[in-house]
Amino acid sequence: NAGVTQTPKFQVLKTGQSMTLQCAQDMNHEYMSWYRQDPGMGLRLIHYSVGAGITDQGEVPNGYNVSRSTTEDFPLRLLSAAPSQTSVYFCASSYSGGGEQFFGPGTRLTVL
Amino acid sequence: KQEVTQIPAALSVPEGENLVLNCSFTDSAIYNLQWFRQDPGKGLTSLLLIQSSQREQTSGRLNASLDKSSGRSTLYIAASQPGDSATYLCAVRLYGGSQGNLIFGKGTKLSVKP
Numbered sequence: 001n002a003g004v005t006q007t008p009k010f011q012v013l014k015t016g017q018s019m020t021l022q023c024a025q026d027m028n029h030e031y032m033s034w035y036r037q038d039p040g041m042g043l044r045l046i047h048y049s050v051g052a053g054i055t056d057q058g059e060v061p062n063g064y065n066v067s068r069s070t071t072e073d074f075p076l077r078l079l080s081a082a083p084s085q086t087s088v089y090f091c092a093s094s095y096s097g098g099g100e101q102f103f104g105p106g107t108r109l110t111v112l
Numbered sequence: 113k114q115e116v117t118q119i120p121a122a123l124s125v126p127e128g129e130n131l132v133l134n135c136s137f138t139d140s141a142i143y144n145l146q147w148f149r150q151d152p153g154k155g156l157t158s159l160l161l162i163q164s165s166q167r168e169q170t171s172g173r174l175n176a177s178l179d180k181s182s183g184r185s186t187l188y189i190a191a192s193q194p195g196d197s198a199t200y201l202c203a204v205r206l207y208g209g210s211q212g213n214l215i216f217g218k219g220t221k222l223s224v225k226p
Contacts, residue, residue, distance in 0.1 A: 043214075043216040048213060098205060104155055
């Protein structure tokens with residue numbers, strides 16, 4: 001099992017650009033989520049999904065879109081990047097909403 | 113609103129010491145609590161998951177306890193090693209519609225000196 005994988009590992013964007021952060025898991029987990037980690041703020045939930053076709057907002061959803069067309073993949077889209085979105089992004093998955101969560105290695109994003 | 117606090121923010125100990133990391137949460141109505149380790153520039157590695165009905169979980173040199181009524185969890189590390197140096201995060205999961213969502217503390221940065 002590769003577990004939870006994320007691409008790219010690093011990304012630099014200019015303000016206003018859009019991009020998609022990729023997340024995939026091969027554990028047949030129903031629950032997937034995206035967090036961002038900022039110094040002094042800890043990890044905060046952006047969006048989550050309880051299964052294919054079902055997504056919902058977390059604590060800090062503004063400026064981000066998600067979709068879940070398959071069980072395996074949960075991409076995060078930045079619509080128009082802003083410097084405030086400079087952060088490290090982590091994708092996580094679990095078998096159920098209450099199960100042990102497993103995290104990907106993260107994507108370090110810088111918006112200039 | 114649930115808040116998770118970890119004290120101290122940083123801890124430095126000599127190799128071989130037994131140590132305890134603390135995590136407190138404001139709302140005792142949690143589904144479970146999970147401890148993670150994060151190495152610099154890396155992702156989170158799950159260490160232990162304690163369900164709300166459990167009092168403790170053990171894995172190797174690690175032992176995590178949970179006291180829901182007092183809103184506290186501790187992570188005990190026995191015979192610490194330099195390889196244990198990392199940031200340790202605790203996170204609680206709530207009941208309800210956003211059941212799977214974790215609320216994190218800001219972590220304790222542990223340094224184990226040889």
